[in-house]
Amino acid sequence: MSFVRKILWGLAAIAVAGFTLLLLFRGPLAPPTTLSSIGGPFRLTTQDGRVLSDADMKGRPFAVFFGYTFCPDVCPTTLWQLSEDLKALGKDGDRLGILFVTVDPERDTAEQLKTYLSAFDPRITGLTGERAAIDQAVRAYRVFYKKNAPPDGPVTFDHTAVVMLMDAGGRFVGTLDPEESREVQLKKLKNLLARGP
């Protein structure tokens, strides 16, 4: 019994030593990957046919979310809320980028996005592109989408409906939740604008 115990203690000691060595050589444990890994390269087309990439957003805080115009509820509601927020921010809102990336580029052409977005604040940028370009943005922002094409129904998409907030340095700082109050949303956007690059 005590022999077994000794071996176990020995193993524990080796494990601690090994872990310490690992820390010494690798430095402190890597920070949680979820925050720093949201955001990254993308290259898409705006509703006006312009190319917009992550480089264009450098130095500018922005909010980004994914959706599609064939979506009756959460997409128009979110766009409407962001429009209201921009209105409340007034001129300050000019510094804030708002990007709406379609996950349905087959139907959401630049032209379709332009018509659709005309109902909302003109400072909102709609983005579309080739499927591969959309997927690159999807991967960069760690979002999820899934196409549903039932044989007798319309094509719909399951998609991440969270609005992600990115600071001027391209770092992920938080999200907007559709369920939270207008006041909270607005405060989050003001905080985002107040952050340095």
Place this chain on the structure above:
Amino acid sequence: MNTMVLRAAALAAGALLAVAGPAAAHVSLEKAEAVPGAYMAVFNVGHGCDGKPTTRLTVLVPAAFKSVRPMPKAGWTLDIKKSGSTVQEVSWTGSLEDAHFDQFVLRGQIAPEAAGKAVPMPVIQECGSERLAWDEVAAPGQDPHALKAPAPVLRVAGVQAPDAVKAGDLTVSATWARATPGGAKVGGGYVTIRNTGTVEDRLIGGTLAKAGKLEIHDMAVKDGVMTMRPLAEGVAIAPGETVVLGPGGKHLMFMELKEGLKDGETVAGTLVFQKAGTVAVQFRVTGIGAREAPGAMPAGHKH
């Protein structure tokens, strides 16, 4: 028996609406449905009197149409008959070939007390010495199609009335929809259904005048992911229960929209139930970001 009567009533209401649309040979209103408030009455005149050109058109302004201002037309003389400051008659005198088509416009306010009512707007069409009075109004129970010279009728939707429709044991209320952004091919519709009977019924479908198709969908946001699925079995309404279809959950999905849903308008539709059958309803359209039915006062404030 009761169900039958109510269904018949619903059908009759639907028929009445159908008649409000422009009939080719009559003087008609371009937009025959409105809510109290600002309204522009556009009268379509599609022909003269038995081949003779129209020389004068007179609208007998109903009392419910207030603060009326006529739109002048090039080549036509305007005559306005008033009682005090109230416009009672507006006439345009000029000439319109029998083969031609034209529109005559009045702008004004529909009085709030007209809500939920049909407002006839009689028109007198004169062609030289000939006179056609488009002033017949269908009596209750009378088929408006049977009229020889029906007056154009404006149907005014109720604004405050909680537009509840009874169909058998079901009470259908708060039928509303959100306005849609430009180019949107879909829209969401909402309704509250109460079952006061003893057996389950089921909402299985419906129609909307502006949509090619209507489906019943369920939407959910789980872990930040939005999913939407058609409910092939529809929505069960258990006896004694009230089922609310609302934003963020089960809803009516209008598809193949022929034109956008506009804030403030009312769009006719139907809901189909397994037992109660087809029920005619009116969807009141509210803002894109609305979370509740129009008229239902939100607890907070509204922007």
